[in-house]
Amino acid sequence: xxxxxxxxxxxxxxxxxxxESRHAVRTLRLKSSDAIAITDxxxxxxxxxxxxxxxxxxxxxxxxxxxxETPSYSIHLAIAPTKQRDRMEWMVEKIxxxxxxxxxxxxxxxxxxxxxxxxxxxxxxxxAMKQSQxxxxxEIETNLNFDQLLQTDEEQKFIxxxxxxxxxxxxxxxxxxxxxxxxxxxxxxxxxxxxAKALDSGFKKVSLGPYRLRTETAGLAACxxxxxxxx
Amino acid sequence: xxxxxxxxxxxxxxxxxxxESRHAVRTLRLKSSDAIAITDxxxxxxxxxxxxxxxxxxxxxxxxxxxxETPSYSIHLAIAPTKQRDRMEWMVEKIxxxxxxxxxxxxxxxxxxxxxxxxxxxxxxxxAMKQSQxxxxxEIETNLNFDQLLQTDEEQKFIxxxxxxxxxxxxxxxxxxxxxxxxxxxxxxxxxxxxAKALDSGFKKVSLGPYRLRTETAGLAACxxxxxxxx
Numbered sequence: 112x113x114x115x116x117x118x119x120x121x122x123x124x125x126x127x128x129x130x131e132s133r134h135a136v137r138t139l140r141l142k143s144s145d146a147i148a149i150t151d152x153x154x155x156x157x158x159x160x161x162x163x164x165x166x167x168x169x170x171x172x173x174x175x176x177x178x179x180e181t182p183s184y185s186i187h188l189a190i191a192p193t194k195q196r197d198r199m200e201w202m203v204e205k206i207x208x209x210x211x212x213x214x215x216x217x218x219x220x221x222x223x224x225x226x227x228x229x230x231x232x233x234x235x236x237x238x239a240m241k242q243s244q245x246x247x248x249x250e251i252e253t254n255l256n257f258d259q260l261l262q263t264d265e266e267q268k269f270i271x272x273x274x275x276x277x278x279x280x281x282x283x284x285x286x287x288x289x290x291x292x293x294x295x296x297x298x299x300x301x302x303x304x305x306x307a308k309a310l311d312s313g314f315k316k317v318s319l320g321p322y323r324l325r326t327e328t329a330g331l332a333a334c335x336x337x338x339x340x341x342x
Numbered sequence: 343x344x345x346x347x348x349x350x351x352x353x354x355x356x357x358x359x360x361x362e363s364r365h366a367v368r369t370l371r372l373k374s375s376d377a378i379a380i381t382d383x384x385x386x387x388x389x390x391x392x393x394x395x396x397x398x399x400x401x402x403x404x405x406x407x408x409x410x411e412t413p414s415y416s417i418h419l420a421i422a423p424t425k426q427r428d429r430m431e432w433m434v435e436k437i438x439x440x441x442x443x444x445x446x447x448x449x450x451x452x453x454x455x456x457x458x459x460x461x462x463x464x465x466x467x468x469x470a471m472k473q474s475q476x477x478x479x480x481e482i483e484t485n486l487n488f489d490q491l492l493q494t495d496e497e498q499k500f501i502x503x504x505x506x507x508x509x510x511x512x513x514x515x516x517x518x519x520x521x522x523x524x525x526x527x528x529x530x531x532x533x534x535x536x537x538a539k540a541l542d543s544g545f546k547k548v549s550l551g552p553y554r555l556r557t558e559t560a561g562l563a564a565c566x567x568x569x570x571x572x573x
Contacts, residue, residue: 210553280573321573322476323473323475325439325473335562335566335567338551339513339566342511342513
């Protein structure tokens with residue numbers, strides 16, 4: 112059953128937003144009486160039946176409210192953007208499929224001054240959420256600075272940083288059923304000053320494995336580990 | 343120290359292949375006396391020093407043979423190609439970074455008849471191997487059929503297939519320090535006949551998690567799990 116996104120599912124009358132209506136009627140060629148599912152990306156979800164297959168505003172009637180459990184854990188990935196935009200876009204698609212709850216792009220000393228297209232990333236995230244039949248759309252922030260990230264209130268905070276005093280693999284340090292923040296630095300890495308600030312703020316240095324990963328692969332690997340620990 | 347690829351490292355005189363020479367001299371602007379590392383992608387690796395920084399054939403002298411441990415496990419990912427070529431290319435890059443030892447693209451009943459560009463995939467794999475400082479280049483096969491895959495001799499063989507009789511997550515079924523084959527089907531999934539043949543040949547049905555993953559994300563997730571189990 113195809114899943115659609117309707118951010119105001121609970122407040123609005125029974126009509127899909129225009130873009131979703133077009134997708135349902137023009138692309139998927141759905142008709143009156145076809146069954147669909149709809150989520151608001153905030154944990155609410157219904158099963159529905161199409162009434163009028165109008166590509167400008169497809170109406171439906173609710174057949175069932177689906178109970179979605181609130182996840183026992185949350186993943187906040189904060190990452191310094193790469194120079195190549197498509198690498199970040201790929202990563203967002205993949206981590207939404209694998210599971211992520213908040214994505215922050217931040218600037219630090221050695222990061223690229225990339226202008227992130229928040230609108231485009233949101234579309235990619237919505238599409239990946241629908242594809243993987245999820246009911247939570249991650250929040251995406253595009254312009255934080257490093258110091259703002261140190262103030263967030265997750266239970267377990269990690270910084271990907273490997274040096275001689277750091278033999279700890281994320282998979283052995285992350286505990287299940289809690290909230291995580293994972294900081295992934297730029298290609299030029301965090302500065303010693305940034306690292307010291309993070310450690311002062313309760314972050315723990317972790318490794319993501321014995322090999323050097325590209326920034327976006329590190330983001331993927333971290334989300335994969337957090338999800339596996341909780342599955 | 344930048345890593346270069348030289349498939350005949352042990353047999354040939356001390357000169358990098360042309361493409362690698364160009365990369366060293368033109369792109370990275372390395373000079374005489376600069377330190378480099380070289381691997382043959384088959385587990386041999388040396389540290390070296392550039393003698394003549396010639397972009398058509400960069401010569402070097404060996405400073406050290408590096409001992410590379412043979413891995414205690416091997417990952418063979420067999421996957422039905424997606425319609426969009428860039429999804430497969432991106433997956434190859436990422437799984438080489440995460441760790442994979444053999445990649446097979448195969449045709450089955452519901453797979454897309456995509457012509458795979460083996461040459462291009464090999465270049466992507468070489469680049470990802472160098473990037474992640476690995477010394478093993480995975481073998482890439484591009485045109486197997488489903489029945490050929492049933493004959494390979496890995497210790498643990500898995501097929502990604504979820505149905506009502508299948509609550510087993512790959513992370514709980516894969517054992518460390520062995521050889522794995524993971525079969526990932528096309529978007530249209532394996533047929534019941536293909537599934538039955540695989541089960542007859544000793545494959546085990548496994549899930550990769552509670553959400554629906556795209557083909558290339560499933561490949562990535564499987565490689566991530568095998569590597570984590572062995573780290």
